[in-house]
Amino acid sequence: MEQQQAATPRPDPTSADRFDGLVDVEQAEAALVEHYPRLVRLAYLILPPGASRSRRVLAAHAVVQRSLPRRPTPTPAHSPALPAPCGDPDPAAAPGYACVRLRVLRTALGTGRRWWRWLPVPPPPLPRVWGLRLSPRSGGADELALEQALSALSAPGRAAFALCGPERLTEADALRVLAAAGVADTREALAEAARVATPAGSRDRSPVESAEFDPCALQARPTDLIRRRQHVRAVLAGGAAVLVCGGLLGLPGGGWGPAGADGPGGAAAPPYARNAAAQAALDPAKVTAAAATAWRSAARQDFAAWPARGDRVRDRELLRRALAVWARPGSGVRVAATPGTAAGPAAGPPQLLFAGVVDHAVVVLFHDGLRVVRYAEAADGADGSGTTLDFARTDGAAGTSADAVVAGRTHGNVRYLTAPWVTSARLVDLLKPDAAGRVVHRDANGLTGPVPTSAPGATCTAWPALRTGGELLTDLAEPVPARLTYGAPREPGAVSGARARTVWARTACQLAALRGQGVSAVNSWEFARQPLPGGAGSATWVCTRAETWRGAGSLTFAQIQTPAAGGRSGAAPGAAVARADGGTACGPRAPRVLAGVLWKATGGHPDGRWWLLAAGSEQVTSITATGGVRGQTAGRFLAVPAKAGDRAELTARLADGERLTTLR
Numbered sequence: 001m002e003q004q005q006a007a008t009p010r011p012d013p014t015s016a017d018r019f020d021g022l023v024d025v026e027q028a029e030a031a032l033v034e035h036y037p038r039l040v041r042l043a044y045l046i047l048p049p050g051a052s053r054s055r056r057v058l059a060a061h062a063v064v065q066r067s068l069p070r071r072p073t074p075t076p077a078h079s080p081a082l083p084a085p086c087g088d089p090d091p092a093a094a095p096g097y098a099c100v101r102l103r104v105l106r107t108a109l110g111t112g113r114r115w116w117r118w119l120p121v122p123p124p125p126l127p128r129v130w131g132l133r134l135s136p137r138s139g140g141a142d143e144l145a146l147e148q149a150l151s152a153l154s155a156p157g158r159a160a161f162a163l164c165g166p167e168r169l170t171e172a173d174a175l176r177v178l179a180a181a182g183v184a185d186t187r188e189a190l191a192e193a194a195r196v197a198t199p200a201g202s203r204d205r206s207p208v209e210s211a212e213f214d215p216c217a218l219q220a221r222p223t224d225l226i227r228r229r230q231h232v233r234a235v236l237a238g239g240a241a242v243l244v245c246g247g248l249l250g251l252p253g254g255g256w257g258p259a260g261a262d263g264p265g266g267a268a269a270p271p272y273a274r275n276a277a278a279q280a281a282l283d284p285a286k287v288t289a290a291a292a293t294a295w296r297s298a299a300r301q302d303f304a305a306w307p308a309r310g311d312r313v314r315d316r317e318l319l320r321r322a323l324a325v326w327a328r329p330g331s332g333v334r335v336a337a338t339p340g341t342a343a344g345p346a347a348g349p350p351q352l353l354f355a356g357v358v359d360h361a362v363v364v365l366f367h368d369g370l371r372v373v374r375y376a377e378a379a380d381g382a383d384g385s386g387t388t389l390d391f392a393r394t395d396g397a398a399g400t401s402a403d404a405v406v407a408g409r410t411h412g413n414v415r416y417l418t419a420p421w422v423t424s425a426r427l428v429d430l431l432k433p434d435a436a437g438r439v440v441h442r443d444a445n446g447l448t449g450p451v452p453t454s455a456p457g458a459t460c461t462a463w464p465a466l467r468t469g470g471e472l473l474t475d476l477a478e479p480v481p482a483r484l485t486y487g488a489p490r491e492p493g494a495v496s497g498a499r500a501r502t503v504w505a506r507t508a509c510q511l512a513a514l515r516g517q518g519v520s521a522v523n524s525w526e527f528a529r530q531p532l533p534g535g536a537g538s539a540t541w542v543c544t545r546a547e548t549w550r551g552a553g554s555l556t557f558a559q560i561q562t563p564a565a566g567g568r569s570g571a572a573p574g575a576a577v578a579r580a581d582g583g584t585a586c587g588p589r590a591p592r593v594l595a596g597v598l599w600k601a602t603g604g605h606p607d608g609r610w611w612l613l614a615a616g617s618e619q620v621t622s623i624t625a626t627g628g629v630r631g632q633t634a635g636r637f638l639a640v641p642a643k644a645g646d647r648a649e650l651t652a653r654l655a656d657g658e659r660l661t662t663l664r
Contacts, residue, residue, distance in 0.1 A: 022072040023099040031096035032068055037216040038166070039064045039104050044215045045162040045208070046108040049151040052380035057215045060108075067103035101167075105181035109155050143207045144411065149196045156183045157192035164193060165208050277348045282327055284319035286349040287366075295420050302398045303353065303367045307420060309445040310356030312364075318355060322364040322375040329389055337391035338478050338518035340550030341371060354417050356445065358408035365405060365417065370395045372405055374479050392479035393518060393549040400471040401520060406479050413450035414475050418442060422468045427451055430463040430474075430508035433501035437467065451475075460509035460573065470494040472504075476515050482546075483521040489545065489591040492523040499526070506561050507544055509573040514546050514555065522546045525586060527593055528615040530637045536601055537563040541615045542574060543586040543593045543663070554587070556580045558595035558663050560613070578663035585663050592617045594652045594662050596625075598642055612648055614638040620652045620660065 032039065044060040150158055156178065163174040171190060178186040198206060280286050289308035298305040312318055327345040329335050337343040346368045353365040353372070357379050366373040374390040394402070403422055408415040418425060425448055428437035441449045452464045453475040465474040465484065472495045473481040485492035486500035495504050507524050514522065528541040540561040547554050561574035577597040584590035596614035612629045620636035629648040631640035642648075652660040 023069070023095050024072045025069060027096035028069055028073070028100050029096075032064070032100050035097055035100075036064065039067070039100065040215045041166060042101065042162050043104050043108045045150065045166070046105070046155060046158045048155065049147070054380075060215045063107045064100075064104055067100050067107060069099070069103065073099055102177065102180055105159055105177065109159060109181060109183070146196075146198060146207045149198075153192055153196065154189070156185070156189035159183070160186075160189040161193035161196055164190070165198075165206075278327070278345065280349050281346040282320075282323050283349070284316045284323060287319060287323075288349055288351045289313070290351065292420075300398055301419070301421060302402045303372065303394060304351065304369070305420075306351075306353050306367070306402075308352040308354070309417070310354045310363075312355040312357070312362065313352060315355060318362065318364065319352070321377070322366075323350075325375060325387060325389060326366070326373060332386055334386050334388045335391075336388070338393055338516070338549070339553065340518055340548070341391045341393040343389075343391050346373075353405070354407060354445070354447075356447075358415055358447065359410050361408060363407055365407065367394070372479055374405075374407075376408075390479050394480055395549065397480075397520075397549075400468075400483055403468045403471060403483075404466065404473055404481055406475065406481065407447060409453075412452060412455055414453050415450055416448045416466060416473075416481070418446040418448065418468060420446065422446065424469060426467045428465050428467050428472075430465050430501075431461070431505050433498070433505040440466065453477075454512065456512070456515060460512065463508035463511065465508075470496055474511065476511065476517070476519055478516065478518065480520075480549075482514070482519045485521060485523045487523070487525065489523065489525055489586055490588045492521075492525075500524075503540070503542055503561070506572065506574045507542060507559065510544060510557065510559070510576060517546070517553065517555065518548045518550060519546045519555075520549045523586075525591075527586075527617040528636060530613065530615045530639075532562070532599075532601075532613075533609075533611050533639050534601055539563075539599075539613065539615075540574075541595060543595070545586040547587075552582065554582060556583065556586050556663060558586075558593060560595075560597050560599070562599070580663050592619045592654065592660060594620060594623070594650060594660050596638070596648070596650045596662060598644070598646060600644070610642045610644055610646070612638070612640045612642040612646065614650050614662075616652045616660070619654045619656075621655050622653045624651050625649070626651075 040060050043063040044056060047056055047059055047063070049056070150161065153161065159181065160174055160178060163169045163177055164171065167174075169177065174190060175186045178189055183189055198208070290305055292307045294307065295301055295305035323346075325333055335343055346366070348368075350366040350368040350373070353367055355364045356362070358376075360379050361376045362379050364375040366375070370393065372392045372394050374388070374392075376388045376390075378387075402419055404416040404418045406414050407417040416425070425440040425442055426437045427440050429435060440451060448466075451466060452462075454460070454463055456477070463474070465472050466481065467473075472484040474484060476482050484495055484504065486495045486497075486503065487493045493500075495501060503524050503526055511522065522544060524542055524544045526540055526542050530539050530541065531537075532539055541558065542561060543556065543558045545554060545556045557576050557579040559574035559576045575597065578595050586593050594614065594616040596612060598610060599613045600610050601608055612625060612631070614623050614625065614637070616623060616636040618636070622632065622634050623636065623638040625631045625638060625640055625648045627648045628646040629640055629642045631638060633639075636652075638650075650662045654660055
């Protein structure tokens with residue numbers, strides 16, 4: 001300690017923050033009350049990050065409340081000029097704050113060595129709320145990165161970061177405070193804190209000042225309600241059994257009468273009838289699992305061939321909770337299901353696909369033949385968002401349709417669990433058709449690292465997709481990603497060629513309308529390429545059809561992609577000209593389509609005239625326009641002069657004489 005004092009810079013004797021003498025209890029209490037949120041944040045940053053956030057919050061409040069001295073406290077002799085709080089409008093309050101801050105530092109730094117300091121102050125007997133957890137609000141990616149960086153520091157390093165960060169002390173002042181708090185190597189602590197790369201945060205504050213690190217801005221959530229109810233029921237059942245056994249022992253003649261409890265002959269029905277299949281669905285010992293190599297010899301590569309993976313597949317208590325919540329979700333469980341997907345219990349023991357920790361949640365994935373079910377709970381027990389239960393319909397999934405499942409979703413990223421037959425995964429941006437993308441890391445269980453996903457309502461500047469081998473998958477805010485294809489409706493193929501990637505680069509932004517619709521696959525079909533009037537190039541007509549897992553509810557839209565719409569990037573979205581909900585257009589049952597649009601010659605075209613453009617698929621032999629614009633052509637392309645605001649009705653004739661109308 002003598003050597004440490006010699007290494008600590010001495011304060012300027014003329015400093016305005018210098019103070020001597022005793023700090024009385026009233027002065028310390030005034031400083032504690034006035035700066036309570038600031039002191040609690042300081043303790044929260046220094047405390048070890050290993051425990052749950054709920055316990056860490058309670059410990060931070062306990063540390064600050066126990067820092068109030070019981071009697072007048074002298075200023076430490078080896079630190080006669082502790083700095084005052086930055087920006088304190090009342091210089092007289094500086095000694096009290098510095099004294100309380102020093103006691104908070106000492107207690108928080110010693111918490112890792114004295115575990116009992118984690119215990120909060122015992123609450124009064126009444127009033128009391130059972131089963132309540134308090135935790136700070138969740139932040140974004142910057143706050144998560146800062147939390148991970150701080151968890152790698154030692155306690156003196158976190159204390160140095162807090163003093164130089166939220167406390168805004170200079171290095172010299174921070175060294176003096178750390179020395180007064182009993183830190184052996186103050187300069188090493190300061191150097192350790194300086195190596196933390198603080199994210200930029202928002203424009204008006206840094207991440208350390210957000211609600212993520214504010215233990216006074218809390219949200220309340222319940223504890224594990226299912227487990228509590230099970231414990232209460234077990235206690236009640238045990239008590240009832242004890243009472244019944246005691247009553248039977250007191251009965252004369254050995255208990256029930258000769259007719260028995262079920263009446264004469266035992267013919268009366270029991271109080272309730274149990275469904276054997278439903279009971280088996282609640283037993284974790286009966287959950288099925290495929291062999292690790294079953295997919296290699298399976299006649300059909302689908303979810304039934306997936307092996308059970310993850311480090312928690314043998315955790316019976318976790319599986320028991322997941323099955324119980326699936327069967328009877330409580331009011332605090334967030335349940336979500338894609339359209340047309342039943343959210344009821346399993347008809348029998350389901351198949352286990354995965355059980356393990358994904359980011360900050362414990363995730364269990366089941367498959368019951370028709371659905372993929374995702375159960376998630378907080379990994380640390382202090383649930384900030386609630387237990388979730390997601391259902392996705394997957395009947396008929398095989399091959400590329402069963403390549404991946406979303407295992408985790410947080411902060412604009414998803415983490416996929418890939419099928420055992422997937423050999424590679426690469427992240428690509430659909431809006432950049434010429435970019436090769438980057439390799440996505442996968443662990444031994446097939447779980448990918450964080451993969452960005454498109455944000456709802458955001459400007460379409462990028463559309464991430466996952467390429468597994470030659471197939472393309474994209475997240476549409478559902479447990480199972482949608483497969484993207486290109487080509488004729490009856491023989492769609494992979495999005496692999498340059499032409500296919502270019503068409504999808506100008507179609508990808510239209511996928512925003514398909515979020516949450518239970519989409520299984522989306523196919524884009526270039527059904528025509530029409531020369532534009534006046535030598536303005538050629539326009540590409542594309543029909544995109546989204547198929548759903550439930551069969552019904554498909555969505556089809558046609559678009560025109562003109563050279564002018566490409567602009568400088570060449571990947572600007574095409575113009576959607578027609579849309580149909582349901583129906584068979586552009587699908588394998590009816591691979592034909594007719595679409596039209598009013599188009600104005602722009603760019604290098606000199607006259608800037610309006611035209612009615614129409615195009616049909618290969619089966620079209622003639623097109624007729626009536627209404628505000630009249631015209632007829634033999635063949636499958638129509639270009640008729642028009643005026644702005646004109647409306648026309650388009651019809652076409654097919655080679656077999658059948659009449660075809662526009663997509664609607």
